[in-house]
Amino acid sequence: MAAVGSSVARKDGIGKATGGAKYADDITFPGMLFGRTIRSTIPRGRIRSIELDFDRTGFTIVDYRDVPGKNAVDLMSQDQPFLVEREVRHMAEPILLLAHEDREKLAAARVKIEYEEDTPLFDPEKSEQVFKSIDIVKGDVVAALARADVIVEGTYRTGHQEHIYIEPNGVIAVPEDGGVAIHGSVQCPFYVLKALRCLLGSAHPNVRVIQTETGGGFGGKEEYPSMIAGHAVLLALKSGRPVKIIYDRVEDMIATTKRHPAIVRHRTGLTRDGRLVAMDIDVLFDGGAYVTLSPTVLSRGCIHAAGPYRCDDTRIQGRAVFTNTPPNGAFRGFGAPQTEFAVEVHMERIAEQLGIDPVELRRINALRPGDRTATGQILRDDCSAHMVLEAAVKRTDFARKREQYKGTNRTIGLSLFFHGAGFTGAGERNLKSKARLELTPNGVRIATGSTEIGQGTRTMHAQIVTDALGIPYEDVEVAQPDTSKVADSGPTVASRTCMVVGKILEECAHELKEKLGGLSPAEYYVRNGPLTVERMYEPPDWIQWDDNTYLGDAYATYGWGCDVVELELDPDTYEARPVKVTAVQEFGRPIHPALARGQIEGGTAQGLGYALLERVVMRNGAMANSTLTNYTIPTTLDMPEMDVVMLENPYPGGPFGAKGLGELPMDGPAPAVVNALRHMGLDVREIPATPELIAGCRTIA
Amino acid sequence: MRSATSLDDALRILRDERRTPVAGATDLYVALNFGTLEQKRFLDIWAVEELRGISERGDMLVLGALATYTSLIRSPLVARRLPMLVEAARQVGGVQIQNRGTVGGNIANGSPAGDSLPVLAAADAVVVLRSVDGERRVLLTQYYTGYRATVMRPDELIVAIEVPPVEGKQWFRKVGTRAAQAISKIVMAGVRSSHPRIAFGSVAPTVVRVSRTERVLASTGDIDEGAGVLAEEIAPIDDIRSTAEYRLRVATNLLRRFWAETS
Numbered sequence: 001m002a003a004v005g006s007s008v009a010r011k012d013g014i015g016k017a018t019g020g021a022k023y024a025d026d027i028t029f030p031g032m033l034f035g036r037t038i039r040s041t042i043p044r045g046r047i048r049s050i051e052l053d054f055d056r057t058g059f060t061i062v063d064y065r066d067v068p069g070k071n072a073v074d075l076m077s078q079d080q081p082f083l084v085e086r087e088v089r090h091m092a093e094p095i096l097l098l099a100h101e102d103r104e105k106l107a108a109a110r111v112k113i114e115y116e117e118d119t120p121l122f123d124p125e126k127s128e129q130v131f132k133s134i135d136i137v138k139g140d141v142v143a144a145l146a147r148a149d150v151i152v153e154g155t156y157r158t159g160h161q162e163h164i165y166i167e168p169n170g171v172i173a174v175p176e177d178g179g180v181a182i183h184g185s186v187q188c189p190f191y192v193l194k195a196l197r198c199l200l201g202s203a204h205p206n207v208r209v210i211q212t213e214t215g216g217g218f219g220g221k222e223e224y225p226s227m228i229a230g231h232a233v234l235l236a237l238k239s240g241r242p243v244k245i246i247y248d249r250v251e252d253m254i255a256t257t258k259r260h261p262a263i264v265r266h267r268t269g270l271t272r273d274g275r276l277v278a279m280d281i282d283v284l285f286d287g288g289a290y291v292t293l294s295p296t297v298l299s300r301g302c303i304h305a306a307g308p309y310r311c312d313d314t315r316i317q318g319r320a321v322f323t324n325t326p327p328n329g330a331f332r333g334f335g336a337p338q339t340e341f342a343v344e345v346h347m348e349r350i351a352e353q354l355g356i357d358p359v360e361l362r363r364i365n366a367l368r369p370g371d372r373t374a375t376g377q378i379l380r381d382d383c384s385a386h387m388v389l390e391a392a393v394k395r396t397d398f399a400r401k402r403e404q405y406k407g408t409n410r411t412i413g414l415s416l417f418f419h420g421a422g423f424t425g426a427g428e429r430n431l432k433s434k435a436r437l438e439l440t441p442n443g444v445r446i447a448t449g450s451t452e453i454g455q456g457t458r459t460m461h462a463q464i465v466t467d468a469l470g471i472p473y474e475d476v477e478v479a480q481p482d483t484s485k486v487a488d489s490g491p492t493v494a495s496r497t498c499m500v501v502g503k504i505l506e507e508c509a510h511e512l513k514e515k516l517g518g519l520s521p522a523e524y525y526v527r528n529g530p531l532t533v534e535r536m537y538e539p540p541d542w543i544q545w546d547d548n549t550y551l552g553d554a555y556a557t558y559g560w561g562c563d564v565v566e567l568e569l570d571p572d573t574y575e576a577r578p579v580k581v582t583a584v585q586e587f588g589r590p591i592h593p594a595l596a597r598g599q600i601e602g603g604t605a606q607g608l609g610y611a612l613l614e615r616v617v618m619r620n621g622a623m624a625n626s627t628l629t630n631y632t633i634p635t636t637l638d639m640p641e642m643d644v645v646m647l648e649n650p651y652p653g654g655p656f657g658a659k660g661l662g663e664l665p666m667d668g669p670a671p672a673v674v675n676a677l678r679h680m681g682l683d684v685r686e687i688p689a690t691p692e693l694i695a696g697c698r699t700i701a
Numbered sequence: 702m703r704s705a706t707s708l709d710d711a712l713r714i715l716r717d718e719r720r721t722p723v724a725g726a727t728d729l730y731v732a733l734n735f736g737t738l739e740q741k742r743f744l745d746i747w748a749v750e751e752l753r754g755i756s757e758r759g760d761m762l763v764l765g766a767l768a769t770y771t772s773l774i775r776s777p778l779v780a781r782r783l784p785m786l787v788e789a790a791r792q793v794g795g796v797q798i799q800n801r802g803t804v805g806g807n808i809a810n811g812s813p814a815g816d817s818l819p820v821l822a823a824a825d826a827v828v829v830l831r832s833v834d835g836e837r838r839v840l841l842t843q844y845y846t847g848y849r850a851t852v853m854r855p856d857e858l859i860v861a862i863e864v865p866p867v868e869g870k871q872w873f874r875k876v877g878t879r880a881a882q883a884i885s886k887i888v889m890a891g892v893r894s895s896h897p898r899i900a901f902g903s904v905a906p907t908v909v910r911v912s913r914t915e916r917v918l919a920s921t922g923d924i925d926e927g928a929g930v931l932a933e934e935i936a937p938i939d940d941i942r943s944t945a946e947y948r949l950r951v952a953t954n955l956l957r958r959f960w961a962e963t964s
């Protein structure tokens with residue numbers, strides 16, 4: 001029986017179910033110290049003085065002067081210091097590091113910092129410091145708007161969102177022969193490696209990064225671990241001892257990245273019968289105090305901003321700007337949930353203003369193979385916008401329910417969405433990702449930097465290799481990512497781990513099979529000894545992309561989805577309670593149906609939380625509700641019945657036809673919820689749509 | 702941490718030393734974890750069986766201070782006499798918290814969002830305090846002197862809660878920040894009788910009985926008038942969980958719902 005397409009046992013299942021799996025905080029090293037970060041308590045200003053108000057015996061103390069290389073996190077630009085030198089740009093910014101072997105002494109140490117405070121900037125609309133701006137122009141939007149029968153405008157807002165991976169950020173730095181090793185909860189070991197090389201400079205050439213079992217990431221462990229790993233390394237090098245830093249939940253929520261809040265403006269021209277004529281879109285992302293990954297988040301956000309619709313004349317202008325708040329960063333969906341929320345709510349408002357059924361409006365405009373996207377990409381046969389829309393509408397009996405619920409406190413709404421898989425444009429070509437297969441005495445070992453963060457990387461990669469090589473699933477093992485031992489397969493982000501890395505592994509397996517010449521791996525190993533096959537990713541040759549104009553083939557393929565949400569509104573408390581969600585998603589081919597379903601269910605839950613519950617309360621530039629008590633994510637009782645439908649429309653460039661799936665489910669729930677509320681007459685244009693917001697919201701006549 | 706196995710033992714320890722009682726620890730542990738717990742010395746009373754029972758004494762329903770939410774949910778006596786407390790108990794935390802959290806702890810902790818408090822306030826419950834010097838009884842509505850401040854002395858323990866017979870239909874509604882594992886943004890308990898008794902949590906520094914609203918409803922029976930008075934009688938605040946405006950509006954909605962459902 002083929003492994004691909006069946007829900008085989010997870011490679012990491014037993015370890016996790018029995019408690020055997022070792023997470024960063026489960027691991028200790030002899031002589032290990034604990035590290036603590038002293039952070040700024042103002043959002044903007046300069047440090048005037050630092051006073052250590054404790055007995056320093058046994059303490060290791062590090063500040064920016066201890067940085068051997070460059071005091072900058074090496075991401076897209078090197079503007080963010082590991083440790084503040086003088087200038088404070090946001091609350092909870094790291095200033096000083098302490099380490100001690102006694103956790104209580106460490107926690108009790110008092111540091112007094114005096115500041116010269118400046119007036120902070122919190123409003124992104126008032127920010128003049130632009131991290132990145134993007135202008136995607138197709139056709140002539142001004143002329144097209146002038147031609148349009150009807151123009152519909154609107155502004156839509158989305159808030160911060162916290163990742164709430166179950167395991168907070170944590171790493172251990174261990175000095176070893178002529179260098180240092182980092183063991184930690186990370187998504188992208190090679191990103192951390194790059195950052196540490198920059199931090200340490202030429203003084204410490206031997207750095208390696210080992211991913212420990214990781215309790216979730218959702219993008220929150222894409223770039224941030226470079227920071228905490230740098231801190232642990234500085235303390236470890238100064239003390240000469242292993243140093244562990246594990247954030248508690250409050251510190252994790254206050255100090256680490258969140259989803260970018262967004263303000264998106266639409267100005268759309270249409271014919272009277274509902275054809276999109278012009279889309280003029282303005283996207284503003286609050287980047288926080290440093291650049292981090294904002295340019296690429298903005299890029300993905302802008303590319304998805306016109307939604308899965310055809311319109312010849314579009315203009316999408318985007319800016320990611322500075323504010324005195326902790327930097328925002330990668331989060332499942334990477335900018336697309338914000339802009340797809342806006343366009344989908346806007347489409348609903350257009351339908352309302354034109355008096356057209358919202359499903360019909362989408363039928364008229366949804367992309368088909370041969371159509372051009374906002375970046376001018378001509379879609380191929382793996383475009384499934386209509387397929388998911390029709391399937392969802394039929395399965396939910398949408399038209400009838402929409403009619404039937406009118407005037408009751410029950411309602412129904414939908415959203416149509418898409419998500420590009422893999423790095424944008426030339427990204428995959430530039431990455432040059434590699435994957436490796438190594439023969440073992442009993443089978444093969446997969447050696448890549450792709451991380452298992454709960455989503456099923458190990459299992460899914462092993463399934464692909466199993467079938468491509470034609471050996472039993474049990475004979476495939478997966479190496480723990482250690483940058484000194486595995487191939488750099490690129491970061492575990494952007495819904496690329498199956499589609500891209502899985503593809504390289506499939507090709508490795510084919511090559512290996514040829515080399516084995518009909519022998520089983522074990523037989524070959526006995527006769528000839530070890531054998532390794534390593535290959536590099538070759539993106540499809542037809543991909544054309546211009547990084548200056550943002551025109552061309554933004555992604556090799558897209559996943560497509562249509563979510564239908566039914567909900568009830570409590571007339572006394574204004575709580576919107578989802579009672580049923582139907583998630584119809586097309587992503588090529590589910591390699592592991594149970595895991596794929598898990599991604600859709602989990603992503604939909606996260607999307608419902610984003611839509612209704614998850615509100616980051618910022619006060620003076622810091623998260624005021626930084627506990628799981630007061631930042632509420634959905635519990636099982638908040639989750640409705642879920643009907644998940646997985647459709648297949650293979651992408652020829654993916655392993656066994658697979659596209660990316662991880663992020664797609666995040667894009668749909670919020671607009672579907674808000675469109676359902678709109679059908680009830682509630683003019684919501686912002687999320688989270690908390691009961692407080694709904695109570696005060698305008699009703700539609 | 703010291704442990705007591707009998708009430709006498711516990712009270713003697715509290716007479717001799719300043720110690721913070723620990724019942725289910727579901728509130729204390731949160732503070733400990735956040736590093737906001739000031740106390741360093743504790744007295745574990747979990748094993749004091751005398752404080753655990755639920756019984757009737759005369760016409761009083763007596764809840765031992767250590768009665769857990771689970772025991773309230775399972776008690777036929779409570780179900781018969783004070784069903785709104787069962788309803789409140791079901792909506793506290795999750796199963797683990799219901800197994801450990803106690804009614805005495807909910808009262809002593811004194812959070813204005815404590816879910817059992819409006820029920821006990823509306824039921825005219827009495828808090829029984831005891832020290833080595835003897836016992837005293839305080840109406841729950843007079844037990845709090847301010848935000849998390851109570852009349853309890855450091856050498857006293859809450860030993861029981863006495864609930865007199867409740868005439869009339871009982872009603873309870875919790876409005877949390879989500880469907881479960883939630884702190885109340887507003888919580889209301891009501892008893893519909895010739896003199897309605899109505900209490901709210903999370904609208905003031907302590908749980909409150911809205912006596913002016915009660916009087917208007919008792920004398921006129923006019924819910925519009927009652928809702929109007931309620932809006933003047935309570936002055937909730939904005940906080941990280943909700944807004945004053947929302948709380949006020951929902952409080953009046955709940956009052957109306959209570960009135961309609963208990964008529």
Ligand SMILES: Cc1cc2nc3c(=O)[nH]c(=O)nc-3n(C[C@H](O)[C@H](O)[C@H](O)COP(=O)(O)OP(=O)(O)OC[C@H]3O[C@@H](n4cnc5c(N)ncnc54)[C@H](O)[C@@H]3O)c2cc1C
Pocket residue numbers: 721722723724725726727728729730731766767792793794795798801802803804805806807808809810814815816817857858859860882883884
């Ligand atoms: C996850 C979670 C969910 C929760 N959900 C809810 C909820 O939905 N609704 C709600 O109201 N509460 C909730 N709580 C709070 C808590 O569970 C309740 O307040 C519970 O009733 C406290 O009881 P306890 O026995 O655990 O108190 P403890 O934590 O043991 O004690 C709390 C305080 O009361 C004092 N104390 C305890 N017993 C006595 C006594 N007999 N005499 C004198 N002083 C005493 C202690 O010294 C301490 O100051 C939740 C807590 C958690 C952790």
